[in-house]
Amino acid sequence: xxxxxMLNGVSVSADGADKRLLLNDVNLHFKAGQIxxxxxxNGAGKSTLLETMAGIRTLQEGTIGLGDDSLWVSTGHxxxxxxxxxxxxxxxxxxxxxxxFASTVxxxxxxxxxxxxxxxEEANRRMEYALAEAxxxxxxxxxxxxxxxxxxxxxxxxxxxxxxxPEWLLLDEPTAGLDADGVRRLCAVLEAHRAAGRGxxxxxxxxxxxxxxxxxxxxVSGGTVRxxxxxxxVAHAAAAPQALxxxxxxxxxxxxxxxxxxxxGGGAPWPEPREVAAVLAAxxxxxxxxxxxxxxxxxxxxxxxxxxxxxxxxxxxxxQPYTGPSLxxxxxxxxxxxxxxxxxxxxxxxxxxxxxxxTLLELSLAAIVTMMLLVPFRTLIWPWVRVIRAYAVLIAILxxxxxxxxxxxSFDWTKALPIVLRLGKLLLIMLLGMPxxxxxxxxxxxxxxxxxxGWLSRINVPIxxxxxxxxxxxxxxxxxxxxxxxxxxxxxxxxxxxxxxxxVPFSMLQSVMIPYVRSILRLAxxxxxxxxxxxxxxxxxxxTYGFRLRFGRSDAILFIAAAFSSVLLFLIASVL
Amino acid sequence: xxxxxxxxxxDATVTPPVMFAAQKPQPIxxxxxxRIYEGEWxxxxxxNGSGKSTLxxxxxxxxxxxxxxxxxxxxxxxxxxxPIPIVMQQPEAAMIGATPWEDVVLMLEQNEMEASxxxxxxxxxxxxxxxxxxxxxxxxxxxxxxxxxxxxxxxxxxxxxxxxxxxxxxxxxxxxxxxxxxxVRVLQQNGVTVIWITQKLEELRQGxxxxxxNDGAIAFDGQADEWFDRSxxxxxxxxxxxxxxxxxxxxxxxxxxxxxxxxxxxFPFTAEMLAEAVKRYER
Numbered sequence: 001x002x003x004x005x006m007l008n009g010v011s012v013s014a015d016g017a018d019k020r021l022l023l024n025d026v027n028l029h030f031k032a033g034q035i036x037x038x039x040x041x042n043g044a045g046k047s048t049l050l051e052t053m054a055g056i057r058t059l060q061e062g063t064i065g066l067g068d069d070s071l072w073v074s075t076g077h078x079x080x081x082x083x084x085x086x087x088x089x090x091x092x093x094x095x096x097x098x099x100x101f102a103s104t105v106x107x108x109x110x111x112x113x114x115x116x117x118x119x120x121e122e123a124n125r126r127m128e129y130a131l132a133e134a135x136x137x138x139x140x141x142x143x144x145x146x147x148x149x150x151x152x153x154x155x156x157x158x159x160x161x162x163x164x165x166p167e168w169l170l171l172d173e174p175t176a177g178l179d180a181d182g183v184r185r186l187c188a189v190l191e192a193h194r195a196a197g198r199g200x201x202x203x204x205x206x207x208x209x210x211x212x213x214x215x216x217x218x219x220v221s222g223g224t225v226r227x228x229x230x231x232x233x234v235a236h237a238a239a240a241p242q243a244l245x246x247x248x249x250x251x252x253x254x255x256x257x258x259x260x261x262x263x264x265g266g267g268a269p270w271p272e273p274r275e276v277a278a279v280l281a282a283x284x285x286x287x288x289x290x291x292x293x294x295x296x297x298x299x300x301x302x303x304x305x306x307x308x309x310x311x312x313x314x315x316x317x318x319x320q321p322y323t324g325p326s327l328x329x330x331x332x333x334x335x336x337x338x339x340x341x342x343x344x345x346x347x348x349x350x351x352x353x354x355x356x357x358x359t360l361l362e363l364s365l366a367a368i369v370t371m372m373l374l375v376p377f378r379t380l381i382w383p384w385v386r387v388i389r390a391y392a393v394l395i396a397i398l399x400x401x402x403x404x405x406x407x408x409x410s411f412d413w414t415k416a417l418p419i420v421l422r423l424g425k426l427l428l429i430m431l432l433g434m435p436x437x438x439x440x441x442x443x444x445x446x447x448x449x450x451x452x453x454g455w456l457s458r459i460n461v462p463i464x465x466x467x468x469x470x471x472x473x474x475x476x477x478x479x480x481x482x483x484x485x486x487x488x489x490x491x492x493x494x495x496x497x498x499x500x501x502x503x504v505p506f507s508m509l510q511s512v513m514i515p516y517v518r519s520i521l522r523l524a525x526x527x528x529x530x531x532x533x534x535x536x537x538x539x540x541x542x543x544t545y546g547f548r549l550r551f552g553r554s555d556a557i558l559f560i561a562a563a564f565s566s567v568l569l570f571l572i573a574s575v576l
Numbered sequence: 577x578x579x580x581x582x583x584x585x586x587d588a589t590v591t592p593p594v595m596f597a598a599q600k601p602q603p604i605x606x607x608x609x610x611r612i613y614e615g616e617w618x619x620x621x622x623x624n625g626s627g628k629s630t631l632x633x634x635x636x637x638x639x640x641x642x643x644x645x646x647x648x649x650x651x652x653x654x655x656x657x658x659p660i661p662i663v664m665q666q667p668e669a670a671m672i673g674a675t676p677w678e679d680v681v682l683m684l685e686q687n688e689m690e691a692s693x694x695x696x697x698x699x700x701x702x703x704x705x706x707x708x709x710x711x712x713x714x715x716x717x718x719x720x721x722x723x724x725x726x727x728x729x730x731x732x733x734x735x736x737x738x739x740x741x742x743x744x745x746x747x748x749x750x751x752x753x754x755x756x757x758x759x760v761r762v763l764q765q766n767g768v769t770v771i772w773i774t775q776k777l778e779e780l781r782q783g784x785x786x787x788x789x790n791d792g793a794i795a796f797d798g799q800a801d802e803w804f805d806r807s808x809x810x811x812x813x814x815x816x817x818x819x820x821x822x823x824x825x826x827x828x829x830x831x832x833x834x835x836x837x838x839x840x841x842x843f844p845f846t847a848e849m850l851a852e853a854v855k856r857y858e859r
Contacts, residue, residue: 041751041752042748042749043719150624150625176746176747179775179820180820181820205750208825242824242825242826246829246847246851249847249851273825273829273832274832276829277833277838278836280829280838281833281836281837284838284854285837335674441673441674441675441678442672442674443672443678443682472672526666527670529664530666531672532638533662533663534661534662534683534727534730535686535687544684544688544689544691545685545691546681546684546685546694
């Protein structure tokens with residue numbers, strides 16, 4: 001008999017600069033032998049919840065346990081994942097297909113089985129069983145997983161999960177991209193899994209396919225989770241299964257006679273088309289029938305649904321138009337406030353004047369001026385605080401190494417001073433550079449390059465292509481890091497690693513690297529396709545500028561401030 | 577009613593070149609002929625690998641490796657001589673501006689619209705798809721559906737009389753999907769021709785022209801009544817079933833009604849149509 005999942009007061013926050021709560025005080029109990037659906041919009045936190053249960057996200061607060069075992073155990077001062085718990089579930093993440101680590105299907109399955117340390121025979125048995133369950137032929141074992149068709153790859157992900165014979169299946173959007181046949185097979189697998197007394201938690205939008213299977217439903221909305229009866233999912237307006245939309249419409253418009261209540265326990269919480277047709281036909285054939293709308297059929301389900309509507313309405317209310325972090329405060333920091341050319345010019349002027357400083361006193365003055373100039377932009381520097389701190393520590397260490405002499409043990413300040421000066425200047429210049437990228441968008445940077453160096457195209461320098469490249473590179477970098485994070489998660493989930501999160505364990509690095517590069521290439525290809533589909537890349541007659549950058553008042557103010565500061569620095573330096 | 581033909585494809589075959597000589601080139605499209613008329617809504621159905629995306633590319637006039645056949649175009653977008661932009665599944669893939677405004681402007685520049693008209697054109701297009709309030713919002717704060725609308729605005733802004741949308745709702749949650757569908761329906765009512773590629777039959781509406789692809793060829797081209805018609809095919813079921821599509825619930829109810837002797841016309845396949853048909857029955 002499998003154990004239940006217990007989530008107590010679980011809170012999870014986003015990583016990165018803003019510590020927004022993704023899940024807030026979630027208390028849940030998933031019972032073994034049941035299939036629970038997680039419902040909610042995109043971005044409501046369904047995936048986060050599954051990943052948290054799988055140990056891929058760290059808990060801010062709360063505990064997660066499978067039966068009596070806790071997912072996280074403390075060893076000394078740090079927390080580690082509990083290997084025993086990790087081996088008892090299998091998670092399939094969104095778009096997990098087409099990310100193969102091995103060169104054959106067999107190795108791929110063995111990779112998933114590796115943490116279980118099975119004997120050869122048992123591993124073979126498991127592999128055959130998993131392939132059969134997922135509907136793949138054993139002949140495929142020696143094939144390269146990349147050469148399988150899309151549908152087969154989806155089945156292979158399922159087979160990799162099933163081979164581990166986990167007590168619990170955690171599935172994220174398992175029906176996305178599956179054809180009707182694939183969906184039926186998935187449902188059969190889930191039913192068999194439940195019949196064996198095991199459990200599943202499935203995040204999905206596909207109520208038509210999965211609601212008939214569900215024993216329980218939990219609605220995720222704005223970081224909180226509420227448990228609800230399976231039938232209550234009806235209230236999720238646009239997501240409502242077609243059947244219920246049709247019935248509601250029939251009741252409101254055409255006086256659908258009351259139907260026999262849906263069978264309790266198992267089966268869809270809506271009647272078969274045949275049953276509806278029978279009732280409708282009888283009604284339509286009845287002589288002298290009265291046409292027009294009539295009251296809805298009220299049942300327990302509807303009341304339940306109302307209760308849930310509240311949750312959904314809250315959710316919609318939270319989705320008010322974006323106002324941004326209070327407009328007035330950010331007006332100055334908007335990325336379209338300054339002309340990138342002005343920013344770069346100002347940067348060069350200031351950098352030059354900082355470099356020209358020679359003594360410690362002058363450097364301190366420069367530091368004061370820099371700080372004052374940065375005050376309005378301070379919020380853009382916060383994300384870099386750790387880098388700044390690390391750099392400061394580095395200066396101190398280098399300064400110590402440079403200044404210390406051992407025979408006799410003493411500290412020579414004159415030797416350390418040049419180091420402080422040089423690295424100190426670099427720190428100031430670095431600080432000035434930090435807000436810059438946030439103050440311009442890649443497109444504006446592109447335009448500033450084009451406007452300043454456009455004349456180069458006359459002597460056949462491909463300046464416009466280069467400038468567009470700048471925009472594209474800026475667009476691609478976050479994709480690269482995002483993809484790496486996804487792979488780190490995937491490697492974690494499949495390898496059952498208990499190491500620190502968001503890093504790829506060293507032993508897995510080799511197996512992750514190649515699929516990562518492959519995936520990046522695919523991403524690049526996809527992007528190229530998409531850009532071409534939008535009309536990019538067809539030969540140019542001459543460049544078109546839909547908008548031009550112009551020096552404005554704020555650029556002038558910025559420039560005057562910078563020029564004034566550097567003149568001041570020069571003057572003071574010459575007086576001293 | 578005589579309709580103006582916007583695009584005519586005659587006997588298009590696409591055989592992509594193979595990497596290795598040993599491989600036999602497999603055509604993705606096999607002799608497809610289709611005419612697209614002004615202002616219509618074409619729901620292009622087909623399973624993965626059936627060639628529907630390739631057909632869309634050919635219709636839009638993209639360079640496709642190994643294409644033969646004839647294409648007659650009677651329309652012109654503002655970007656002269658260039659293909660009609662397509663919106664695809666992944667909204668993120670092609671967004672390169674930092675705000676919706678920047679993105680559309682960038683796209684218009686790349687499509688070489690007349691420079692002086694770009695900013696206004698971009699703003700107008702964004703307003704048409706209901707993104708007027710969010711023009712300068714950072715793009716990473718938009719939802720998937722909103723990103724798709726920005727991409728669609730880009731196509732409108734190049735003044736394309738034809739929108740080609742390739743499974744734009746596939747990655748969206750149901751609410752966002754129905755919102756995007758709704759917005760595009762409004763655009764079509766205002767005169768834009770739409771080719772809506774999908775695998776979801778519940779996105780069909782009354783009056784749509786259905787074109788179904790199977791294995792590189794057009795397996796069906798007609799109206800919903802024929803698509804769902806069971807009577808002419810005996811035991812095999814309707815074309816819809818033969819091609820392996822899951823019929824909407826309302827269509828299944830209507831089939832059951834037919835079996836019990838209640839024939840509703842036009843064949844109801846959405847909740848609204850079913851309710852309407854039942855209400856009007858025998859009136």
